[in-house]
Amino acid sequence: MFYTKSAKGFKFYEIRAPHKRCRVCGSHLKDYGGKKDQMHPFGALVGDVWTDIHRIRHNTRRDEHPCQLPIHLLERIVLMSTDPGDLVLDPFLGTGTTAIAAKALGRHYIGLEIDPFYKQIAEAKLARVTPSLYRGGYVSYYLGNIQSIRDIDAKALFPPQLTATEKKRKANAVDPAAEFDSTSHPGLKKSRRPARMPSAETHPAFFEPRNPPPAAYTNGCADGQGLCDC
Numbered sequence: 192m193f194y195t196k197s198a199k200g201f202k203f204y205e206i207r208a209p210h211k212r213c214r215v216c217g218s219h220l221k222d223y224g225g226k227k228d229q230m231h232p233f234g235a236l237v238g239d240v241w242t243d244i245h246r247i248r249h250n251t252r253r254d255e256h257p258c259q260l261p262i263h264l265l266e267r268i269v270l271m272s273t274d275p276g277d278l279v280l281d282p283f284l285g286t287g288t289t290a291i292a293a294k295a296l297g298r299h300y301i302g303l304e305i306d307p308f309y310k311q312i313a314e315a316k317l318a319r320v321t322p323s324l325y326r327g328g329y330v331s332y333y334l335g336n337i338q339s340i341r342d343i344d345a346k347a348l349f350p351p352q353l354t355a356t357e358k359k360r361k362a363n364a365v366d367p368a369a370e371f372d373s374t375s376h377p378g379l380k381k382s383r384r385p386a387r388m389p390s391a392e393t394h395p396a397f398f399e400p401r402n403p404p405p406a407a408y409t410n411g412c413a414d415g416q417g418l419c420d421c
C-alpha cells in the first residue's frame with residue numbers, strides 16, 4: 192500500500208509488464224479488441240493487483256529466511272517509487288532483498304537487520320549484485336526476461352512501432368514536394384494539397400467515361416451526348 196501525507200516529493204511511476212502469452216505456443220492471450228497492431232511494443236500497464244509475481248517456490252532460490260520476498264517484487268516497487276540515485280531504506284532487511292533491488296537498479300540503500308545471521312547473508316548477496324540494465328536503462332528481470340519497466344522509460348527502451356495502417360501508408364507514400372504541381376493549386380495549403388494529381392496518363396481508367404452512350408444515340412444527336420430525345 193502506498194501512502195503519503197503530501198503529494199510534494201512523492202514519486203509514483205506507472206509500471207509496464209510483458210503482455211501475457213501462451214506458455215506452449217507463445218502467442219498473445221489477449222486480442223485487445225482486434226487491435227493487436229496498436230499494442231504497446233513491450234507490455235501493458237500493471238493494475239492494482241499483481242498476479243504475475245509469485246512467491247519463491249524453489250529452495251535453490253530461497254535463503255534460510257522464513258519470509259524472504261521475491262527480488263522482482265521489490266524491484267518493481269523500487270522502480271515504481273524512486274529514480275536512479277535515490278536512497279531506499281528498509282528497516283527490516285532480512286536477507287537483503289530490498290537493498291539488492293536498490294543496488295541493481297542504481298539506487299542507494301540503507302538496511303537494518305537485528306539478526307546477525309541474516310545480515311551476513313545479505314552482505315554476501317549484495318557483494319555479487321550487478322546493474323540490471325537494458326539498453327542503458329534500469330529494468331527488472333526474472334528468469335532472463337524483462338519483468339518490469341517504468342512507463343516513462345518505455346519509449347526509450349522499446350520505441351513505438353508503426354501500426355499495420357501506418358506501415359501501409361508509409362509504403363505507399365510519395366514525396367508531395369516532388370509530385371505536386373504548385374502552379375495548378377497555388378491557393379491550397381501545403382498540408383492539404385493532394386500528393387499526386389491524377390492525369391489521363393497516370394490514371395487512364397479514371398478519365399474514361401463510365402457509361403459511354405451507345406453509338407446509336409450519339410450519331411447525329413444535337414448535343415452529341417445522347418442526353419436529348421433526338
Ligand SMILES: C[S@@+](CC[C@H](N)C(=O)[O-])C[C@H]1O[C@@H](n2cnc3c(N)ncnc32)[C@H](O)[C@@H]1O
Nearest residue numbers: 258259260283284285286287288303304305306
Ligand atoms: C519480514 S522479514 C523481512 C524479509 C525481507 N523483506 C527479505 O526479503 O528478506 C523482517 C525482518 O526484520 C527483522 N527485524 C525484526 N525486528 C527488528 C528490529 N527491531 N530491527 C531490525 N530488524 C528487525 C527480522 O529479523 C526479519 O529478518
